[in-house]
Amino acid sequence: MELLHRAVLTALGAVSLVYALVKISLGYWKRRGILHEKPKFFWGNIKGVVTGKRHLQDALQAIYAEYKGRAPFVGFFACIKPFVLVLDLELVRHILVTHAGNFTTRGLYSTASVEPLSGNLLQLDGHKWRALHAQSAGVFSAANINKLLPRLLQISRGFQSSLGKQRLQTLNINELVDSYNLEVVASMAFGLTVDHTEFRRWTQTYWSNFSLWRAYLALEFPLLARVLRHQSYDKAATDYFQKVALRQLQEQRKRDRQPLQTFLQLYSRMEQPLDDVQIAAQAFGFVLAGLVPLNATLSFCLYELAQHPELQERVRAEIRGTLQQHDGQLTQEGLKELLYTKQVLNETLRLHTPYPLLLRRATKEFELPGSVFVIARGNNVIIPTAAIHRDPAIYDEPLRFDPDRFEAEARRKRPAMSFLPFGDGLRGCIAAQFVEQELLVGLVALLQHHRYAPCAKTEIPLKYDNGRLLLMPKTEIYLSVERMDN
Numbered sequence: 117m118e119l120l121h122r123a124v125l126t127a128l129g130a131v132s133l134v135y136a137l138v139k140i141s142l143g144y145w146k147r148r149g150i151l152h153e154k155p156k157f158f159w160g161n162i163k164g165v166v167t168g169k170r171h172l173q174d175a176l177q178a179i180y181a182e183y184k185g186r187a188p189f190v191g192f193f194a195c196i197k198p199f200v201l202v203l204d205l206e207l208v209r210h211i212l213v214t215h216a217g218n219f220t221t222r223g224l225y226s227t228a229s230v231e232p233l234s235g236n237l238l239q240l241d242g243h244k245w246r247a248l249h250a251q252s253a254g255v256f257s258a259a260n261i262n263k264l265l266p267r268l269l270q271i272s273r274g275f276q277s278s279l280g281k282q283r284l285q286t287l288n289i290n291e292l293v294d295s296y297n298l299e300v301v302a303s304m305a306f307g308l309t310v311d312h313t314e315f316r317r318w319t320q321t322y323w324s325n326f327s328l329w330r331a332y333l334a335l336e337f338p339l340l341a342r343v344l345r346h347q348s349y350d351k352a353a354t355d356y357f358q359k360v361a362l363r364q365l366q367e368q369r370k371r372d373r374q375p376l377q378t379f380l381q382l383y384s385r386m387e388q389p390l391d392d393v394q395i396a397a398q399a400f401g402f403v404l405a406g407l408v409p410l411n412a413t414l415s416f417c418l419y420e421l422a423q424h425p426e427l428q429e430r431v432r433a434e435i436r437g438t439l440q441q442h443d444g445q446l447t448q449e450g451l452k453e454l455l456y457t458k459q460v461l462n463e464t465l466r467l468h469t470p471y472p473l474l475l476r477r478a479t480k481e482f483e484l485p486g487s488v489f490v491i492a493r494g495n496n497v498i499i500p501t502a503a504i505h506r507d508p509a510i511y512d513e514p515l516r517f518d519p520d521r522f523e524a525e526a527r528r529k530r531p532a533m534s535f536l537p538f539g540d541g542l543r544g545c546i547a548a549q550f551v552e553q554e555l556l557v558g559l560v561a562l563l564q565h566h567r568y569a570p571c572a573k574t575e576i577p578l579k580y581d582n583g584r585l586l587l588m589p590k591t592e593i594y595l596s597v598e599r600m601d602n
């Protein structure tokens with residue numbers, strides 16, 4: 117009896133302790149006197165997100181719309197974790213650019229000793245990130261991206277022929293664009309040249325180990341996660357990616373004087389090269405940071421163009437005219453002339469922003485100049501880019517797909533920091549220039565000889581997958597694809 121009594125008391129004590137801890141955590145913004153959305157017990161402000169009812173972007177957008185103009189930032193809780201949700205573009209500029217030194221950390225979980233491929237630029241923080249960033253900046257220089265264009269064009273020609281000669285077909289657009297982006301990543305990041313079936317399989321399953329709760333606990337208690345040797349990815353998958361990268365590096369070293377074709381070559385030719393496992397982690401970074409947003413952007417772009425045939429014709433006319441001007445070849449100069457095509461890509465990235473938010477953690481206290489607002493050391497910060505991209509005060513009728521918004525004059529009139537699909541500043545996307553090149557080259561291959569239109573299987577309006585942090589279509593996008601005669 118006494119034992120039972122004790123057990124009940126212990127259980128009650130534990131429940132009360134957890135209750136008190138949750139209450140203390142959820143009282144954070146109130147104690148600091150900061151405007152905030154009232155949190156629900158345990159769920160904070162993301163109950164619908166955790167239960168899959170809505171996308172995180174919708175939750176952020178609702179709070180952004182409600183509080184914008186009342187303060188430079190508002191308090192927000194992802195479950196019991198407090199975040200600063202930025203509402204003001206001037207503050208965005210301070211965080212990303214002018215005072216970026218106070219915010220170089222993202223706060224993602226990484227343990228290179230347990231999971232070597234987590235030592236990539238996206239996941240690392242602190243001095244490890246700083247050193248790696250300094251070295252990687254050279255790899256992604258404009259000169260190197262130019263030198264890689266011939267290889268990219270070679271891949272895109274193969275991809276264009278794979279579209280076939282069939283006059284009319286219904287295609288799964290996600291699969292279609294994945295075959296292009298996957299080939300680019302497999303061959304240019306990992307140096308693979310042959311069959312990519314196995315590579316594809318692992319790109320689709322490396323998250324299979326993922327558990328929202330374990331990931332949350334690893335973010336919240338990284339030291340404990342390290343002691344418990346927490347792994348974010350499926351081990352067999354990361355073993356595979358590591359093995360392929362190491363093997364290709366070995367192969368590459370046996371062949372001197374090869375033309376520049378891969379990022380592996382660029383990494384191993386650096387003045388102070390990384391060790392091979394570190395290079396493998398950067399190759400994995402392509403899969404982790406790049407594959408999903410590349411696929412999402414091209415899929416969303418074709419989806420929008422299918423619904424706006426007049427815009428699609430205009431892009432095609434520009435592509436064909438430019439190719440004609442350059443003897444049928446896509447050159448560096450030709451790419452620069454694809455101004456309208458770039459506007460279409462930018463409008464796609466605005467309306468369907470693949471990374472709907474940017475994350476930072478304050479490593480030093482930051483006082484917003486001329487105000488009483490302070491971001492405390494250790495505060496986690498969210499910049500809700502997708503909400504900014506859909507703010508009607510910045511983009512008139514924000515849900516309308518209108519590439520003219522990105523004409524030079526229209527862009528100049530908008531405030532700084534109002535278009536951030538790649539983030540900005542020190543921790544902005546290191547591959548942005550390469551990504552733009554890859555997407556443009558991909559669009560040329562897709563649109564030069566083929567016309568896209570909605571078909572019976574096309575879901576309109578499109579829904580996002582609430583279970584993913586990045587913005588991706590919920591279901592496959594199908595379109596009717598017509599091969600044109602000329």
Ligand code: HEM
Binds near residue numbers: 238401538541
């Ligand atoms: C459409 C495709 C892509 C989009 C929209 C995109 C967007 C972004 C965004 C928003 C960030 C965070 C920026 C910030 O916090 O300020 C980021 C970071 C990053 N991206 Fe991309 N990205 C794309 C493709 C790629 C690809 C193909 C790579 C290949 C290497 C890549 C590598 C990275 C890396 C390494 C970082 C972390 C940089 C750092 O923390 O220093 N991204 N990207």
